[in-house]
Amino acid sequence: MTTSVAMHMSDGLIDTKTSVIFIGVAVVGVAFAAARARNDLDDRTAPMAGLVAAFVFATQMLNFPVLSGVSGHLLGGALASILVGPWVGALCVSIVLVVQALVFSDGGLTALGANITNMALIGTAAGFLVATALKRFAASKPGLIAVAFVAALVNTVVASLGFVLEYAIGGDPQFLGGVTTTIVGVHVLIGIGEGVITALTVGAVAATRPDLVYLLRGTRRPLELREESPA
Template identity: 75%
Template sequence: MSASVAMHMSDGLINAPVSAVFGAVAVAGMAAAMAGARRDLDDRTAPMAGLVAAFVFATQMLNFPILPGVSGHLLGGALAAILVGPWVGALCVGIVLVVQALVFADGGLTALGANITNMALIGVCAGYGVAVLLRRLARRNRPGLLAVCFVAAFVNTVVASGGFILQFALGGDPAFSLGAVAGSVLGLHCLIGIGEGLITALTVGAVASVRPDLVHLLRGTARPLELRTVPAAPKEA
């Protein structure tokens, strides 16, 4: 079982009743995200949301090898939440997953609800929750921001993979050992989480160095020390 299949599930990986339950969870979660996004979106955040969705789409389409015969892809949930907030971030990831399933047949239609639940809901909530807990460190200086982004993205990836393990335990093929599946999925997504953390830190750091006001996590307080512009010294009379 590859990491890409485990995280981005195909049809038949879990049974119909469990797929239906998590389909309902996904619909409710996306409805809540749309309601929250209406409050967060404005002339400044709407273009950023579009860029975030495009970036997440591109990164999820790129699979990279982990072990011989095993590959994985980035999720982008923490990245989206840190840049545009949890509601808009969840909506961005959810839209990406729908487009991938309908247009590119990446992820099965019957498993779409489970995929949205794992990556757009569980992953985004976990990544953003960690970022909020460490927000004071992120606002202190640039190294702090990069460290927070890395940790949030790592946690996002591992916790989202835990959602798949739960779904497989409820409706997966009993011929497979749950312990073996869980160990394989968690181990592989720890490795994927390192790559996710690095890309998230570099991307958010690049945006914050130019426009820290566009980073949702940094709003509401003074800019990080290393990102603030030092005022010019007054001229002597």
């Protein structure tokens, strides 16, 4: 068994009943997101959203060191939701997790529901809620970069709390206390890395194509008035 390349929950960490519950949560959540995503997808944003998913896949491969012997990687929910909205963003991360589990044997199959719940649903929701709450600071470029950083940091920590919840329901109680402290602590550090990558990416897109940044919709900036068509 190679332990070094796996990045998500394997099968067997939580019991079957809990795995099935979270498969249900994931199916309902993804279906809901798909229904709402329609509104945010058109000829211009649909290709962008496909690329955001591919970018999240690529970036998830790039584990960065956080502690001696411990790495972390981007989860991508805040990044995707700031660029393409929360519903499409949740679908982007879900698709990445499905591709990873089915094509790259990364993340278990019965654990796919829990992995989607944590990274695509809970993490994305938390990141986007923070970004929305801080939206008024996002009108300036440094402000947007700071908002992206904070949203991504919260996204990572909250996603790790999803694992704690699942482990509390369907794991071995003797490990719960220890794993909670370790996993949340490490994910604060990983969240800083996620924050930096998210801030850089959102900053780069906003510098070239602010019209493709979902979070900036409705924020009026004088230089972009010509982007708005009269009809």
